[in-house]
Amino acid sequence: MGAYVVNRLIQMFVVIVGISVIVFVITNMIGDPVNVLLPPETPYEQREIFREQMGFNRPLVVQYLDFAVDAVRGDFGNSFRTARPATTIVLERMPATLLLTVSATLVATLIAIPMGIISAYKRHSIWDNLTTIFVVTGQAMPIFWLGLLLIIIFGVNLKWLPPSGYGDFGIERLKHLILPMAVLGFFLAPVTERLVRSGMLDALSQDYVRTARAKGLSERIVLFRHALRNTIIPVITVLGLQFGQLLGGAVITESVFAWPGVGLLAIDSIRNSDFPVTQAVVVILAVLISFVNLSVDLIVGVLDPRIRR
Amino acid sequence: MAKTGRQLADENYARWQMFYKKGLISRRTMLKAAMVWAGAGTVGSVLAACGGDDDDDSPGAVPTATTAGAAPTATTAQAAPTNTPAAPAMGGTLRVALAESDLPTMDPHMHNLRTGIITFYHMFDNLGVRNQETLVIEPWLAESWEVVEPTRWRMKLREGVKFHDGSDFTGATVKWNWERITNPEQKSPQMANQAAVAGVELIDDYTIDVITHNPYPIFTERLQNFQMISEKVAEKGDEFLAENPIGTGPYKFVEWKKGQEIVMTANTEYWNPDVTMAYTDVILRIIPGVPTQLAELLAETVDIIRVVPFDQMQAVTNSGVATPKVQPILRVQFVRLDAKGRGTPDNPFTDVRVRNAANHALDIDTYIETLQAGGDRTPAMVNPKHFGFDPTIEPHTYDPDLAKQLLAEAGYADGFTVKWMTGASLMPNATQVEQAMQRDLAAVGINTELNYLSDGNLFTTLHNEGKGDPMMSYSWGSYSVFDTDGIYWDMFHSDSIFSYYNNPEFDALIEEARGIMDSEKRKELYSQAQRIIRDEAPVLFMWGLHTVWGVSNKVDWSPAPDEIDRYFWAKPA
Numbered sequence: 001m002g003a004y005v006v007n008r009l010i011q012m013f014v015v016i017v018g019i020s021v022i023v024f025v026i027t028n029m030i031g032d033p034v035n036v037l038l039p040p041e042t043p044y045e046q047r048e049i050f051r052e053q054m055g056f057n058r059p060l061v062v063q064y065l066d067f068a069v070d071a072v073r074g075d076f077g078n079s080f081r082t083a084r085p086a087t088t089i090v091l092e093r094m095p096a097t098l099l100l101t102v103s104a105t106l107v108a109t110l111i112a113i114p115m116g117i118i119s120a121y122k123r124h125s126i127w128d129n130l131t132t133i134f135v136v137t138g139q140a141m142p143i144f145w146l147g148l149l150l151i152i153i154f155g156v157n158l159k160w161l162p163p164s165g166y167g168d169f170g171i172e173r174l175k176h177l178i179l180p181m182a183v184l185g186f187f188l189a190p191v192t193e194r195l196v197r198s199g200m201l202d203a204l205s206q207d208y209v210r211t212a213r214a215k216g217l218s219e220r221i222v223l224f225r226h227a228l229r230n231t232i233i234p235v236i237t238v239l240g241l242q243f244g245q246l247l248g249g250a251v252i253t254e255s256v257f258a259w260p261g262v263g264l265l266a267i268d269s270i271r272n273s274d275f276p277v278t279q280a281v282v283v284i285l286a287v288l289i290s291f292v293n294l295s296v297d298l299i300v301g302v303l304d305p306r307i308r309r
Numbered sequence: 310m311a312k313t314g315r316q317l318a319d320e321n322y323a324r325w326q327m328f329y330k331k332g333l334i335s336r337r338t339m340l341k342a343a344m345v346w347a348g349a350g351t352v353g354s355v356l357a358a359c360g361g362d363d364d365d366d367s368p369g370a371v372p373t374a375t376t377a378g379a380a381p382t383a384t385t386a387q388a389a390p391t392n393t394p395a396a397p398a399m400g401g402t403l404r405v406a407l408a409e410s411d412l413p414t415m416d417p418h419m420h421n422l423r424t425g426i427i428t429f430y431h432m433f434d435n436l437g438v439r440n441q442e443t444l445v446i447e448p449w450l451a452e453s454w455e456v457v458e459p460t461r462w463r464m465k466l467r468e469g470v471k472f473h474d475g476s477d478f479t480g481a482t483v484k485w486n487w488e489r490i491t492n493p494e495q496k497s498p499q500m501a502n503q504a505a506v507a508g509v510e511l512i513d514d515y516t517i518d519v520i521t522h523n524p525y526p527i528f529t530e531r532l533q534n535f536q537m538i539s540e541k542v543a544e545k546g547d548e549f550l551a552e553n554p555i556g557t558g559p560y561k562f563v564e565w566k567k568g569q570e571i572v573m574t575a576n577t578e579y580w581n582p583d584v585t586m587a588y589t590d591v592i593l594r595i596i597p598g599v600p601t602q603l604a605e606l607l608a609e610t611v612d613i614i615r616v617v618p619f620d621q622m623q624a625v626t627n628s629g630v631a632t633p634k635v636q637p638i639l640r641v642q643f644v645r646l647d648a649k650g651r652g653t654p655d656n657p658f659t660d661v662r663v664r665n666a667a668n669h670a671l672d673i674d675t676y677i678e679t680l681q682a683g684g685d686r687t688p689a690m691v692n693p694k695h696f697g698f699d700p701t702i703e704p705h706t707y708d709p710d711l712a713k714q715l716l717a718e719a720g721y722a723d724g725f726t727v728k729w730m731t732g733a734s735l736m737p738n739a740t741q742v743e744q745a746m747q748r749d750l751a752a753v754g755i756n757t758e759l760n761y762l763s764d765g766n767l768f769t770t771l772h773n774e775g776k777g778d779p780m781m782s783y784s785w786g787s788y789s790v791f792d793t794d795g796i797y798w799d800m801f802h803s804d805s806i807f808s809y810y811n812n813p814e815f816d817a818l819i820e821e822a823r824g825i826m827d828s829e830k831r832k833e834l835y836s837q838a839q840r841i842i843r844d845e846a847p848v849l850f851m852w853g854l855h856t857v858w859g860v861s862n863k864v865d866w867s868p869a870p871d872e873i874d875r876y877f878w879a880k881p882a
Binding site: 030035079092093257258265268271272 | 410411413414551566567568569570594595596597598600601604605607608609610764765767769770
């Protein structure tokens, strides 16, 4: 197990360095920081002096090494736009994103696992067909469209829930959370549901299940202790991957619902050519996603000793 | 008028809520206050109260009906003394969808955003502001001004004005503000606005002389977007100013929830009795995405949105809860032509006949009628709202035959193909307008390839560095300077980084007009300059934009022609 963890940590390091190089090069390619930092009417000579003062005229490799050394210490420089430390800005937005993604993953799982079990157990029944419809709709509907639809129904017409925003801490926050959480959950649930269903179908036709039934074990024990446990490993892997995706991919949901998370910050910082913040968002998310994936792999390793080898 | 018990309870409760938000009292104390408040009236559960339920704050739920009808019309509220009865009722919360992305700072000198100007117009004051009817700048924090020498303006300042922290507004304040904004070390994005100012001399505590480098006829225009910061507060440093807007304005800063909202509360000791705020609190929300803003307006959770798409105006009207309000603004839309071959040497538009041909090919009136919520034609780029606009200048006629003839004369009888750089636009229906123009240009033989750049910064960089296509969609808000200088200098003077046009005769005219104080003479010079621009057609002339706000039917409020929303005008309808 020790060697496995070290191996995974090295892989993680390579991934994060790779991502930081990519984001650094791309941000420097798409725009000139001097244009962002100086007013448009600044004369050419002054621009060049400024470029030299800031070190923007040095080779990109040298600038990257500078950036990397600071980044390791958690310093991504100050935002071009607000002059505040980029790391602080990203961390300020992290709780909102975590709240949204964790709750959406939770909701998706709570819906998907029972649905998957039922539709596998009652194969070709009305329940199976209904879940298939749910799955196809969930995957076919674009997030922004579903988001707007829910806003119009529950926010504008029924007025049950606030259309957008974050709300104050407490009940208000929960009210504001429901719609974006539902949208993300609806988007996530289908994959998990399909995995559970096919895994269960596979498990239910296995010899050990037949044996368990033959022993006269109750259906509940057969289903949950024997079949589900063997189905759940790929589900956990996928949930981990999905959660990582969500951290960076809640961008659209956050925009539609004005949810002040990291995704929204990413869009804002790209739109305003705020390179330090863009870089901080990408690298911090990469680190976070890598850790989530690592923990998932470790959990799976514990559950299934074969993977550790 | 006497307050009811309910009103008193509401006020008390609001105060407790503010204490709680500032962390001055515990949650337990807050709950107690909420229970007392809930007991005083009939609405709201304790839970809802503690969560700050939006519904309870909505303007309709607040007992302010007494002001309805007695309130003056919005546009005159600021301009002239009003006939409002004494001690008008104040209450409730006005919620505005301010912008799609947050402000970078709370320091009014360290941004160049329209939404920043609007925000700081509420918490700070300017030396002068625009009268919304005459469009002329009138004294505000200044009491009066006069030109004592061509480069010296003497300004009397209003006495007894205090900042929200209690410090005094004096001549030293004004001097400090000008010195700060013009200091290159400060790197204020607004520095260029005040570049004409050489220095400020204190005559006494409330009298100052402002010295300009040259005679500067549009000096007062520069006073209306220059908010006064307290020099005492500024001693705490720029980082403090970036988070704590402490001004003299009609609203006081409460809280900035980054990426979410800016909360302000009425300044009950505001120096100007003519400004009567009807709403106790104003919340400026950041809502990315116009569709979501629209949903908030229709859900009655937001009272004012600043953009209503043209195709949604009918939906807003039909909703019965809000109304679209159209307002002509100073911003002028046009397509720049590379007349001097700055980006593409020897492109067809370096020939004046081709530029005029392209203008004759366009059916501008039809575009305005069918694709816009209105528009003011600009025969020579100057908006009718700009000082110096010459109404006798005729716009280009829609005449495809004449266009073809001019093209043939220029040697393009078979037409030609050019690139047209465009991007995100402030014009409603921009894509449809450009497609219509494309079709009409193609009809006379000018084939265009639209090159859409979604990155606004890239567009600006290419445009300003002279790497733009032969055609470039552009608009200019003149930095809210209602003077021909505000558009002609930046857009067409050969020294300007925005300019793709070079005409020494034109340069000389606007240089002269910039350096003299005689208004009649200036008008004459600008009239000549407009004739040159009309005939030389360095752009495809379009129109002054009309933009559309969405306003809740529960609120009586109108947008301003200078694009600076004043929410302190708003009253319950």
